[in-house]
């Protein structure tokens with residue numbers, strides 16, 4: 001498959017067209033941003049870790065009946081994925097309190113939630129990705145009722161699968177963000193990435209943070225944390 005024109009450049013990835021109109025190539029960068037682009041930096045080899053970690057996790061989800069955009073990894077940083085229309089929602093699933101939820105509920109980070117929480121944010125940089133509910137999604141026609149049901153069901157199933165997957169490598173999956181896309185025939189599939197950029201991973205024994213919070217909060221050992229996740233997955 002041939003890589004052609006740059007279609008889109010995001011904060012962490014570039015997307016290129018290919019000679020197949022239904023397939024695009026994603027190229028992962030080392031650039032890191034936080035707080036809606038206010039904090040900028042680079043994390044050495046992040047692109048490689050996120051590409052390979054995300055693909056491995058997506059393959060596991062596919063094996064467990066979750067449809068994803070993954071087609072084929074090309075090299076360390078590049079992967080072919082199905083071209084989809086991204087549904088402009090950040091779907092967040094939480095198992096323990098952390099980040100913005102700690103502020104919202106006034107609870108300690110690490111507090112166990114009685115049941116997982118599913119949240120929606122409107123994926124719109126200019127607005128700072130605001131928190132929205134199902135009524136907002138329907139009223140603004142961001143997705144249909146049927147699509148929302150599919151997304152909610154899939155997000156909860158993905159959470160169950162990922163909690164088990166990461167438990168096996170001694171990682172506590174605190175929360176994560178996923179995105180979905182529509183294929184040309186209208187199927188809703190998992191898109192974007194699942195990586196240390198988009199999840200909170202805490203070492204299940206020590207509680208050490210192994211994710212982007214190390215960058216957001218200037219905790220140091222950022223590269224080491226990303227590599228640790230990579231090494232545990234590929235051990």
Ligand code: C5P
Pocket residue numbers: 090092098099100101129175176177197198199200212
């Ligand atoms: O910041 P907050 O606590 O709401 O983040 C919840 C989860 O969603 C975290 O795992 C974070 O990494 C992820 N997230 C993301 N992209 C955003 C916002 C949050 O991947 N734009």
